[in-house]
Amino acid sequence: MSRRTRLWLVAVSGTGLAALLVAACLELPPFGGSSHPYGERAVRAALARHTANTIASVNFDQRAYDTLGEMSILFAAVLGCVVLLRQARDEHRARPEPAEVDLPVRRYALIVLPVAVVGGLYVIAHGQLSPGGGFQGGVVAATALHLLYLGADYRALERVRPVGLFEVADSLAVSAYLVLGLAGVLAGTAFLANTLLPYGTFNTLSSGGNVPLLNAAIGMEVACAVVVLLARFLDQAVEIEQGNGKDDKDDKDDKESEKENGKENGA
Amino acid sequence: MADAVIVVSLLLVAVTATAAVANRDPARQALVLSVLGLVLAVLFTVLQAPDVGLSQLAVGSALTPLLIMLSVRRVKRRGQPKDGGR
């Protein structure tokens, strides 16, 4: 289809869809309305279970099963990226040269890095009390780790970031979440039921029963998943090269990546 | 007051989203997307959703643009086989 035809199609059908959606918007309850039956029930349920942050309660207690699905999506995407961004038959690895970093950049990165990682962990730990939680903190901590790439260099990053270990930790976090859920079934209540642990004192770190545990599992899962994702993309951007004509034999590839993986480089 | 902030951030979201689509160069688009993430985070915060705002800030304005930049770099690197460490 030519670009012109496609543009016409998009214009015509887009107009139709826009008309439909705008008509629907006019029928929606006015913005800022006060009818939220499910929301009010959720708030009551959260208070009944001593969880100060209602969103954490919805995510890790009332709709924890959704979060299970979401966590599996992240897990699957990481697994998918590991598979898709593996070293293909006709590629080889090139060790990146160490490069000089400007001193201010290095200082900045090295100062911000611990702050950001600790901040991420703090955000994870307080998920059931204040805004934040496993997702946010996990992403922050994992992204912060990559400041090391900015501040020092790729090899330094590789030393503190054994990707394989993070993959294992990722799947262990998933298992932990599942096992916590299955405990409910074994105890005769329902899957992911938050009835086994005491709910604790409102507004303290250990309140909410299962919620802090599930939150921690998610935090670990997200942090590890993001580390692995970024590692795969960095790998592609920095290390893996097309085997321009050389067509490495498999065993040679094997050795090279084994070396990469053994982390025995003395850089 | 709060209403005015909501209106302004909504309009900013609309404008930034349009800019993100209109920017046909992926590297520049990644920058616009990170601005979009920031504007969305502001909007969510004024809509009283700090949790979502925080994750949007982490994901939308840091992680996604970072992934896009890395991909752009990889795609650009094709054709020029030898390249430095960063």
Next chain:
Amino acid sequence: MTAVPHVLPYLVAVWVFLVGCYGLATSRNLIHAVGCLAVCQSATYVLLLAVGYRDGATAPVFSDIEPGSRPLVDPVVQALALTDVVVGATVTALLLALVLQVSKRHGTVDPDELSELRG
């Protein structure tokens, strides 16, 4: 009454979604297309949170307010949006991984030049 027109947030969401679709359909670069898809998705966050907003309400977090003292915005849509944000990031990552492989195998990221699958 509020100063925010009743439908503006919804219209913004619709606009963002349609703009993203337009960009996706006319994109000349697959990385750009993935970015447009991310724009489409941000429409869903805006819509969800706009649906859950309530005039004069505060965030449903009780670490610093008394329960029952003020009206609260809907926490459920926030949890949904949170899920959605994470899903969006992972899908973007997977799509970019596929784009990288397309660029390696086809030597281009212009959808106009991909012509192996047709008919």
Next chain:
Amino acid sequence: MHHLLPLLVALPLLGAALLVAGGRRLPRRAAETIGCTVSGATAALAITLLLNSSPPLVEWAGGWVPVNGESVGIMLIGDGPALGMAALASLLTSAALAYSWRYFDEPPRRHAGSFPALMLVFQAGMCGFAIAGDLFNAFVFFELMSVVAYALTGYRIDEAKAVQGALTFAIVTSLGAYALLMGIALLYARTGELAMAQIGRGLDRTAVHGGPDALVLASFVLVLTGLLVKAAAVPFHFWLPDAHAVAPTPVCMVLSGVMVELGTYGVWRVYGTVFAGPGGIPPADLRRVLVVLGVLTAVVGAVMCWYQRHIKRLLAYSTVAHTGLFLIGIGVLTPEADDGIALYLIAHAGVKAALFACAGILLDRYGSVDELALFGKARQLRTVAALWGVGALGLAGLPPFGTALGKAVTEEAVGGALALVYVAASAVTGGAVLRVGARVFLGLGPRPKSDGEYETTGAGERPETRRRLSRVPDTMTAVPALLLAGALAVGTVPGFGGLVADAVNEAGSGGVVVTSVHWTVPGVLLGLASALLAVGLTAVAVTRPALLAAPDRALPLRRLQSGHIGDYVAWLLVGTTLLGVLALPGVLGA
């Protein structure tokens, strides 16, 4: 019993997590054994639950049982169709894992478990979607199965076509999923609920002034867009041939056999529980939408199927055609048609997966899935040839296959001209498959010639096994044989049809209806007619290729399948608008 429902999701996920955790040390054989065991155990669980699903099971995740009819938890449905789809998905996943046993392409280094792990997550996603009783939860599992499917489709990263097909699939389906989510948000705005049944009740409550309004219409259109993209209805179907033709064979078996059908199932479930009430979309409008799209899909799928030479692509188009038939069946909204479709769907899954398995054997043996390139080459594969022929006749609907029984029941329910669509579409797709068999396995007729430039050839593909097979391993022939036997059993085991019908009727919105599902004389005759027609088409195509070769008239249709992502997105928008237009009269009339 109902507490075990979430295990359908948790069990395979746990298996996948353990596979990845042990990935580095796990030898390949152990990983595959674990994969097969977990997948099989889940299948057994699904079947056990299915046998206990009368009256339907309901589970509230987290133990949030409703108080005064209201709950904050997530509802899982364990009725006949839900558990049936979960069992079907689990069985096919097990079959695919058994098929790939030890012979599938080498796994990524030090990630021996990644292929079985992905398959297990895929299984979890499909089961979760099937048993979801909450609209947002359905979206989450929709995304889960889509995300895994993208990764599995692009699994063979050395193949240019594979990564392109996977990307197309990913972009189109993701856009559909976001449309679905927009629809869910609109429904939430209107009703303030997320459980499907509650939303349906909420719509009825708010519709006191009578009938649906633009908001209901828009949410219906958006939700259906997402589901129909998955189901691959025309014009949302373009991603399917591109993805299914290039995905690894074991993945194709599951994608074509059950994932696409889950989209159709989703349409049935969502309409029945959300939009069927007085505040939803009137039945006449749904009928118009689904029958028009269904006929369009069946015709386009069948015609395109006939003109393919890439064997896996040909099978993919036949899936499109059958999706059309399923949509017509659920669109007429009679309990008999629902029963027929349920049977048809089960048997079709067996037949289609078996055919893909045979195509995979060709690929691994000869390094090609091109009808013309393989002409007469596969003469010595007698067993595979027999399986292929039987599968083709099953696809065409030859009694006593389950496909024929399901088709016959549906044909009687839809009646008239629509029944002709069933006969024609199944005959053409069955005939196309039979034609491939006659040429490839028997070398009948003159050597065919390429008939145009605008096509995808299947030659020069890399086998999926480590090296070309010199001998076909037993697992690779046993799996399609078993699948075909299953499809045959659906039609022949006495009482099975009645069981399926009871399970479907119990779950349907029409209350308790007693339908009888059995072979009738007209049904058998119609089945024989389509099988004969398929054989006739094959005979003509093989002996006089010029007569049925691609005429220029089909070229415009083929040009639509351009492989261009922008085009597909444009078609998706067109389809969404088309849905709106088709369903509009009910809203205007209200």
